[in-house]
Amino acid sequence: MASSALVKPQVCGLLAGRLRFHIVGAFTVSLSVAAFYKFAVAEPRKKAYADFYRNDDSVNDFEEMRKAGIFQSTKCFWDVKNVIGLVPCS
Template identity: 55%
Template sequence: MPAALLPKPQMRGLLAKRMKFHLLGAFLVSTGAATLFKFAVAEPRKRAYAEFYKHYDPMKDFEAMKAAGVLEAAPPK
């Protein structure tokens, strides 16, 4: 008779047990990724757009494009 017997493997409920672990892990990883994206990408982008449009003059930009000959409908003077 062998000195050390191996324990029997768990056969019932193994998928459900592993599924709980992996679903919780996937939820935590996806929440972390979404939070990281929001604060590392989306918020700085919003601030950059707000800063750009705070000092943006569309008529000045239009006149500069017209003077450069970029617009075909508005010939330069």
């Protein structure tokens, strides 16, 4: 009578059941991490770069650095406004 109350252990299909459970769990976790990264990191970074380059004036920055004397390793400074012809400054 005691042996009829015990449940037989599952032997057939045990590995397939555990694999199915863990594959679904891993897929769910990876999708949630990817969505979190996209909305918490990638989108704000993309917006920050767009805002920076929308208001950036690299020619003006170069002229300010040239006037400040940052470029000391070169003998002659090139005219930024005529980059195609590369006319040296006088």
